[in-house]
Amino acid sequence: MTDVLRYALLGLGTGGIYALLAVGLVVIYRGSGVINFAHAGFALVGAYMTYHLQTLEGHGLAFSLTAAVLLTAVLGVLTHHLVMRPLRGASPLARVIATLGLLTVLTQAVQLKYGTQQLLTRSPLPNDAVTVATDVVVGRYAFWLVGIAVVTTLVLTVVSARTRMGHAISAAAENPRGAAALGWAPDLLASVTWAIGGGLAALAGGLFPATTFGFLSPVPFGVLIIGALATALLGGFRSYPLALVGGLLIGAAQSATRHWTNQTGVPDAVPFLVIIVVLVLRGRGLPLRGSVTDRLPRVGTGRIRPALVLVLAGVAMLWVGLGAPADWYAPTIISATFALIGLSIVVLTGYAGQLSIAQFALAGIGAFAAGRLAAFHGWRFEPALVAGVVVAMAVGLLFALPALRTRGVNLAVVTFGLGFAVHQIVFSNSDYTAKVAPGEISLFGLDIEPIGHARNYALVCLLLLTLTALVVANVRRGRSGRRLLAVRTNERAAAAIGVNVFEAKLYAFTLSAGIAGLGGVLLGFSYPTILYPQVFEPGASITVLVLTVIGSIGYLVGPFIGALSAPGGLITLLGSDTPAVAAQADPGWQQYLPLAAALALVLTLILSQHGAAESLDAATRRLRARIPGLRPGRPAPLPATVKATVPAGRxxxxxxxxxxxxxxxxxxxxxxxxxxxxxxxxxxxxxxxxxxxxxxxxxxxxxxxxxxxxxxxxxxxxxxxxxxxxxxxxxxxxxxxxxxxxxxxxxxxxxxxxxxxxxxxxxxxxxxxxxxxxxxxxxxxxxxxxxxxxxxxxxxxxxxxxxxxxxxxxxxxxxxxxxxxxxxxxxxxxxxxxxxxxxxxxxxxxxxxxxxxxxxxxxxxxxxxxxxxxxxxxxxxxxxxxxxxxxxxxxxxxxxxxxxxx
The missing domain is CATH 3.40.50.300 (P-loop containing nucleotide triphosphate hydrolases)
Structure with a gap:
């Protein structure tokens, strides 16, 4: 019992950080109705800004931390005015995706400036030992963090309950138009809350090194946002005191779990379990603020022009098979597998409206199953590939269960945590993922081992990508596609015409997971030894989502366009005769690709949330109407009206x-x-x-x-x-x-x-x-x-x-x-x-x-x-x-x- 108490008290420091971050999330949500997935990015900026001013420039802690808080508060205001305000008429999903893009922008900017290695800085809080009870010793920093979180929560609670501004923010949370009718400018309220939320994130980031004894790295901040989301959910994204208590409880539970189990990643999964309990078992999602002008990303028709498909696919495969130099093979494999996983997002988010931020986790699960069967059980590539897809579909079916109780943005919170949990528990556990080397692989007698026969492997990836795209196009044009689009647009209306919403969501998740699993197996087997923690890291799910949205999340061509810019993909062929070797020796401009993609995402959403493929479709519609074979099909004629009866019913x-x-x-x-x-x-x-x-x-x-x-x-x-x-x-x-x-x-x-x-x-x-x-x-x-x-x-x-x-x-x-x-x-x-x-x-x-x-x-x-x-x-x-x-x-x-x- 003493050990449990010690570990629980040791978790109070992390709980204080969770509470500060969660309170900031609640402030932003109450003022603007946005769940800010970029909150960890704000915290990261605050942490490194404090480090820069204190350690590199020699300023005092008070000045460094204050400056970081104020500058990040300004960043929050800019986020509202430059990103969120232009997206007022976009769908809630588009606004969440924008915050994911912003998270990538901030994370990449910090990593480009300071690198990803661990840095040593001075602890911002006293870390000497305090004896709480017999044999229970806790660092003093934990009590400081709890005290700061308590004071912050108390101030915000009093301001919310006792001031006109607080009342206005509360009113806006319930009815933005009503608050405007009372003379409060919604933009002003949103700006204030974004500033406060950004400042609190920076404060948490600046104080975070106290929990790591002065060590600073970008890696832990991705995990922190999961704990912060879980904490904010415990408070319903409305209550500051409940967020405070929830943060302390999650921090203590996470620390105590480390005492109870030696299983890798299980303590890091505690916040995810809290998310599941709160969102799924409670059966109520967050009330989302929208307007009558909300528009979902546009969806393509799924129409196939066989001649055009044959020509484009044939040219691509002939070029890779006969004309392309060897340096094309690896980028082709990466872009093709990213496009496959992007197609899974088209099915799930574009067609069914279910936002998942765990598609690379599903891809990794497919690679995990297939890799172990091939490496340790001697399975051939063909059955291992099928097994990987089937296992991914089965896990996708489990992923779908939260979708039955939540939707849209709420589901994004669940899958965001789920992706981290899978990575921490499975992919980061060397007992499961070490030495998974598929060895020599062939497909129906053709040697496609990706090191010695990379050309053949690239051709297989292109062929499977083409076939999968045809399958997704068929789904869009068929009865199942119409059911998915009905569910995406309006679940109540879909049920009213006889669509089983439960069944349609299960189908979307299962099919999407199978496609992602296919991409994951192909990507994983392209390496001599599958490095699961690096290849299938959680940020890759955000990356593939970002690229697919840029390309167009509702169009078949969207993943193809986005995958060109995948890290290590075909875009690396620009500016270098030997891109693969050059990228390893000197990444040069290629290191800016994730940052550029994230910025492109934000601009795409602001200018047109429909993406590049939709814009291209609209711009070339008149031109295509003049070209035989590309003209829109003639409308199907109406059948003659026939006299019929309907089944009698009373x-x-x-x-x-x-x-x-x-x-x-x-x-x-x-x-x-x-x-x-x-x-x-x-x-x-x-x-x-x-x-x-x-x-x-x-x-x-x-x-x-x-x-x-x-x-x-x-x-x-x-x-x-x-x-x-x-x-x-x-x-x-x-x-x-x-x-x-x-x-x-x-x-x-x-x-x-x-x-x-x-x-x-x-x-x-x-x-x-x-x-x-x-x-x-x-x-x-x-x-x-x-x-x-x-x-x-x-x-x-x-x-x-x-x-x-x-x-x-x-x-x-x-x-x-x-x-x-x-x-x-x-x-x-x-x-x-x-x-x-x-x-x-x-x-x-x-x-x-x-x-x-x-x-x-x-x-x-x-x-x-x-x-x-x-x-x-x-x-x-x-x-x-x-x-x-x-x-x-x-x-x-x-x-x-x-x-x-x-």
């Missing part, structure tokens, strides 16, 4: 009650919708109409009552399961899939939901056609000219019509329409009314119609139900409702006037 709602806390939104509502019947649902604002649809569609968990589909109770069914059974809905807020064309929006809803598509799409995505009900809706609503237009480029009225058509696309038995005529003109409303009657009369579809346009409802409904304050006050035919006393009272507050029907 919706029965009995005693439906929905409470939110002490407020009752619905109180014992009964409702039925049968085949071929239009039921109107009327009521003033706040009557509970949309709440009823949310309950019926499965978006709300009902308090009491039952929802039946025919003779089955579906009250507890998931939304996607209800949609597949034949219960479809539209949304008041539309919730289209903006990255897809109108045709693809409709196809996404009309697609079969079979799981076989996840496999078939890899090789043959097929050519889908719109079903008859959709063609009827397209004809009736005049959408034919818009079928190949992206949804984000439509006007509001057009978007409204597309949302209706998409709700019809799955040929539901019962269709729930939530204010479909909002924003439509008189002509469009009339067309909508005709479509509703046609769907009911000709196709046998039951329709529940919610509308504020009373005339539209009364003119087209067979029965009308009226709600008021959650109670059903009337039900009957339109003529009966028109003269109902309770309805007149609810709408007009009087009984003398009938309800106008226009």
């Amino acid at each position: 919706l029965t709602v009995h005693g439906l009650t929905q409470r939110f806390g002490g407020f009752t939104a619905l109180d014992a509502v009964d409702l039925t919708v049968g085949p071929g019947e239009v039921v109107g649902l009327l009521g003033p604002n706040g009557a509970g109409k949309t709440t009823l649809i949310d309950c019926v569609a499965g978006n709300n968990r009902v308090t009491a009552g039952s929802i039946r589909w025919g003779d089955r109770d579906i009250t507890r069914w998931a939304p996607y399961r209800r949609a597949r059974a034949g219960l479809s809905r539209s949304f008041q807020s539309l919730e289209l899939f903006d990255d897809l064309t109108v045709r693809e929006n409709l196809l996404a809803a009309a697609d079969r939901r079979d799981r076989l598509a996840y496999l078939l799409d890899l090789v043959r995505p097929g050519r889908p056609t719109l079903p008859g009900t959709v063609v009827a809706a397209v004809d009736e609503l005049g959408l034919a000219p818009l079928l190949d237009t992206r949804a984000q480029d439509l006007s509001y009225g057009q978007r409204r019509l597309v949302a209706i058509a998409r709700a019809v696309a799955s040929s539901p038995s019962v269709l729930l329409l939530d204010e479909p005529a909002a924003g439509l003109d008189e002509t469009e409303s009339t067309e909508l009314g005709r479509l509703i009657r046609r769907l009911a009369d000709e196709w046998g579809m039951g329709i529940l119609l919610i509308e504020h346009d009373v005339a539209l409802v009364l003119a087209n409904a067979d029965r009308v139900v009226v709600l008021d304050f959650g109670h059903k006050i009337a039900e009957g035919t339109p003529s009966e409702i028109r003269n109902d006393t309770a309805v007149r009272r609810a709408y007009l507050g009087e009984e003398e006037q009938p309800v106008s029907v226009g």
Whole structure:
């Protein structure tokens, strides 16, 4: 017990550093809504600036530390104004990626200036021993760090609770527009918080050498950010006191773990375990601040032009196989494997919207499995390669489990820690990774050993890269790709058209991990002995993400463009006749590549977050339209409208009650919708109409009552399961899939939901056609000219019509329409009314119609139900409702006037 106490107390110093960093993260998040992954970079700048002023220039500690804090605070303000402010309209993922790029910029700048070797400086705090209890001796610096963290937390807590500025920041954290309405400039609040956060990071960095007895190196700062993120999560990125306590507990737990186990890397994984517990088991992510102008990176069509692919791939392979000098082989292998791992990011982040910062960890796991099987069990290259890919897919499936409870930025936090944990526990453990030498390897009898036959190995890498790119293109064009893009854009809307979000995420992670594993095996086997800690270090996941975003994260060409600049890749061929030898002897300009790539990333995101491939696509669109073979394909013609029926289904709602806390939104509502019947649902604002649809569609968990589909109770069914059974809905807020064309929006809803598509799409995505009900809706609503237009480029009225058509696309038995005529003109409303009657009369579809346009409802409904304050006050035919006393009272507050029907 004494040893545990000693180790726990020894961890207080690190806990104090975690607390200071975490409090800075919380300050920035509260003021700007950004999770600053560059925080470790700020701390690194503060540490080396303090070192430079104190050790190299001979200034005192107080001056050096103060100057470092102030200058890093200025750096924080510049970060907000030069990077974050221009990205206000970008997606939260883009803002996180920008902070990762900034982290790389700061880290590379420090390493270029001071190197990566360990430096010796004076400890900023007293490190003499203090006896706490019998045989428990702790350095005095630990109590100093805890005291500084406590004072800092106390000051920030008081300022937050007692000052107008603190109140404004708290208000902005909840409602930025509300704070602006009260006279506070959001930019000013964000600048202040970035300055404070940057200053606190510098303070933590400047004091950090006290925990290492004066030794300073860039390496530990990458690990510190994991502990800081875990600490901030314990405080919900809102509470300073909880962040303080969390930091001290994590530091103590990390130190105590070193006493309990000798396993390499396990203590460093403690913060990651905290992240998993807090984010995954708690089941709630961080509330992300965005705006209606948020835009995700654009996605390509995945269209393949076979002639162009054959020509480009053939030229590349002929050049490498016959014309290129030997110095091309190694850079080609590196760029090809980086492009492969980049393709895994296209699938996961570009298509599915799941940001992972652990793709190189997955690549390393594939190389780890394949390498050990080849080196220690004598496996041939072919089965070892397959096994490496399969193992990577299995681990990717485990990586996907946090994605089921978190998403987007929250998932980035999980995978960021996961990548570090895998590196520390597996790749850095010499018991697992020492002397893994694959030896002589061949592929179907062809010698491809990368040292003696590097040309053959490079050709294999290019061939597998081309085949993988074709697979990813097939996924984009197939049913599985439309499911992934639906999930990426709007999970609630995806579930409403029958997409199993859980299943789609598992697929994206598994496929992505397999592709990354393939790249990892090829990269690892290109070395005589696989040096896992160096080749698959955590920063490589950031590097490949940076390069892929620069190239375009949603386009197949994006990873190819980005991989050209991979460290050691084809870009090293510039400016040297013998790049490989020259880079080893004198890195020269090549040492600036990571810094240049990170700067290019930030500029790319600011100017156009879509990347180089999208910009090139847009710039050459007119030129390509004039060249045969490169012209856009002709729009697929609409099939003829055929008369068909939809499966019969009856919706029965009995005693439906929905409470939110002490407020009752619905109180014992009964409702039925049968085949071929239009039921109107009327009521003033706040009557509970949309709440009823949310309950019926499965978006709300009902308090009491039952929802039946025919003779089955579906009250507890998931939304996607209800949609597949034949219960479809539209949304008041539309919730289209903006990255897809109108045709693809409709196809996404009309697609079969079979799981076989996840496999078939890899090789043959097929050519889908719109079903008859959709063609009827397209004809009736005049959408034919818009079928190949992206949804984000439509006007509001057009978007409204597309949302209706998409709700019809799955040929539901019962269709729930939530204010479909909002924003439509008189002509469009009339067309909508005709479509509703046609769907009911000709196709046998039951329709529940919610509308504020009373005339539209009364003119087209067979029965009308009226709600008021959650109670059903009337039900009957339109003529009966028109003269109902309770309805007149609810709408007009009087009984003398009938309800106008226009």
